Amino acid sequence: MSYIITKAESVNKALDSAVPLREPLKIHEAMRYSLLAGGKRVRPVLCIAACELVGGDESTAMPAACAVEMIHTMSLIHDDLPCMDNDDLRRGKPTNHKVFGEDVAVLAGDALLSFAFEHLALATSSDVVSPVRVVRAIGELAKAIGTEGLVAGQVVDISSEGLDLNDVGLEHLEYIHLHKTAALLEASAVLGAIVGGGSDDEIERLRKFARCIGLLFQVVDDILDVTKSSKELGKTAGKDLIADKLTYPKIMGLEKSREFAEKLNKEARDQLLGFDSDKAAPLLALANYIAYRQN
């Protein structure tokens, strides 16, 4: 775990300098408010760990790591909007639009979205990473956001509200999670491996690893929602049941959900077998952390 914490701290510092407070003040305040609001920094740490696994340095991966966190933050800001999920709180703080207004929240998301590409394109060291790899990384990041990624997941999620469980099945639920959660985790690992100089085979194994832990994360989240109290979770337990949200326990039952989580964790770990086991340790820890967390 100390690897994850150390890297997360480096990421926080890098994000702080990547988006300094400058004119126009309001928009930069809004961007920084959500970008520096804490969070586990799972995506950037995954990006850095993937880069190091294939032989690259933390500094080489840092612009890509910051870029994926900017995208994650953008998606939270836009998803929280009144016209979307209409959330007032995020990580215990008022959501972006509650503090800065809806107009600025939309624009802060747009600015983070474009700045992610700017940062990836211009801050990645051209001495270490060839421009061919930077272009490839940009293509991967873009795919994870648009209608093959986050946007696809959110639009299908929105249009699923109120649907009968008989109308939609496991495949539908998996589509949403693969796009809303796994796509950006996948891009995080893939970007790290690309800028780190990984081979095509290494890149694809890290892609599969990240996809597995993306689904794993969601399955565990759904299980915790029905098995833990609100106090243990630090948020409202049973929220998904009340909101009539599609969850794994609801579709396949609790026992089968647990088996599925175990299967995903094993599949994820299997992708790391070909790598040096010392170097793969941080990613292994990340998978186990996701699988066995209690809140």
Add this chain to the structure above:
Amino acid sequence: MSYIITKAESVNKALDSAVPLREPLKIHEAMRYSLLAGGKRVRPVLCIAACELVGGDESTAMPAACAVEMIHTMSLIHDDLPCMDNDDLRRGKPTNHKVFGEDVAVLAGDALLSFAFEHLALATSSDVVSPVRVVRAIGELAKAIGTEGLVAGQVVDISSEGLDLNDVGLEHLEYIHLHKTAALLEASAVLGAIVGGGSDDEIERLRKFARCIGLLFQVVDDILDVTKSSKELGKTAGKDLIADKLTYPKIMGLEKSREFAEKLNKEARDQLLGFDSDKAAPLLALANYIAYRQN
């Protein structure tokens, strides 16, 4: 003018194939609704003309040309939102959120924003354009969108509403236009020149050209608003006066505004002096079209 019309038709075809109708249907319908809603295609035509001016082909510039139009469309969709300018009509058609809902409109904008980068990165011919140039183009495009471009212009524009004319001056008005209008025109010309293989000097001259016509466009717009009838304009005349919007005639008077327009047109044309005059003809026509249009 036939150059502009011919190129605009090529752009329309390219946009139609770049964003095909596919699953999830709703989001692609929303993207296509606004992207293919017509419009003069000034930005993509400028991009292609700049590319051809420095010796490149239309096909080389087409992905960049489509990308700048995607960004322009995204900015219109988000600016029209109820929380922003709250517009019901755009080019005589209901705005995106009126047809698809606010949630889908936000997501359609996000998807167009990320797809612009994906398309620029992956569809630009790597046989013709070096990856170094593609990365540079991506950086330029991103800057034109974020807090040094469109977003900066929109956020300052929003916070200027209701301000007294004595509080803000010409500089303030110019800041808004340079960011809201000129930045993306600038990027359009610069991207064309970059992918077309232009020298740094050529790229910078085309940047200045585009910045001048960006301001010119706005000055002429403001003049037409006070001098033409609604019938001549095809939209409500005097709208800016009623809405108490900042305009050039309001700040410097009508005569000085006309002189300023003439000065900007000359400055724009001066940037083209070093180029082959036959090849520069389309850009010259574009500048004159903007300067002398009657609606």
